[in-house]
Amino acid sequence: xxxxxxxxxxxxxxxxxxxxxxxxxxxxxxxxxxxxxxxxxxxxxxxxxxxxxxxxxxxxxxxxxxxxxxxxxxxxxxxxxxxxxxxxxxxxxxxxxxxxxxxxxxxxxxxxxxxxxxxxxxxxxxxxxxxxxxxxxxxxxxxxxxxx
Numbered sequence: 001x002x003x004x005x006x007x008x009x010x011x012x013x014x015x016x017x018x019x020x021x022x023x024x025x026x027x028x029x030x031x032x033x034x035x036x037x038x039x040x041x042x043x044x045x046x047x048x049x050x051x052x053x054x055x056x057x058x059x060x061x062x063x064x065x066x067x068x069x070x071x072x073x074x075x076x077x078x079x080x081x082x083x084x085x086x087x088x089x090x091x092x093x094x095x096x097x098x099x100x101x102x103x104x105x106x107x108x109x110x111x112x113x114x115x116x117x118x119x120x121x122x123x124x125x126x127x128x129x130x131x132x133x134x135x136x137x138x139x140x141x142x143x144x145x146x147x148x
Contacts, residue, residue, distance in 0.1 A: 007137070018114070025110045031103065033077055039107070041070055042096075045080075046104050050095040052085065079103065 022036035040060040044051070051059070057067040071094055074080040079100040085091035096103075118127060 011134075021114065021117075022110065025113065026106075029106045029110070031106065034079075034103075038070060038074065041067070041074070042079075042100070042103060042107055045094065045096050045100070046107065050093050053082075053092040053094055056094055074100070 019036050022039070026032065026034050026036070040062075041056065044056060044059045048059075053067060053071065054064055056071075057064045060067060062070075071080055071082060075082050077099075078097055081095050081097050083093045083095070085093050122130065
């Protein structure tokens with residue numbers, strides 16, 4: 001085995017190329033004001049509809065401050081609504097606006113295009129194996145970071 005693996009480099013290339021793909025697809029669909037990083041946030045809200053800001057951050061795997069910045073930007077652009085929770089004035093509830101709800105069909109279409117690219121390159125068994133290996137690597141890095 002090589003002393004220096006090419007795995008991290010290839011992962012970075014894949015990340016960059018998928019980011020470019022998403023930017024292009026969003027532009028073609030008329031959503032140039034969105035970034036690929038917004039995808040996790042929208043994905044969660046398409047499923048859950050309304051949720052507290054802190055829970056949204058956990059579901060997206062990002063800090064509360066990062067999600068707050070993203071949410072504020074998307075509220076200004078008209079994709080999200082931010083309301084105080086009637087049960088707790090300190091809790092902010094985040095939900096999709098009408099404009100945000102309309103994005104779901106585009107989101108699904110772009111996701112299907114990405115999955116088609118994956119399916120053209122890897123069979124189902126290869127996809128499952130790759131997911132398993134990548135998850136294992138991610139867990140290994142998380143454990144290492146948490147122990148240091």
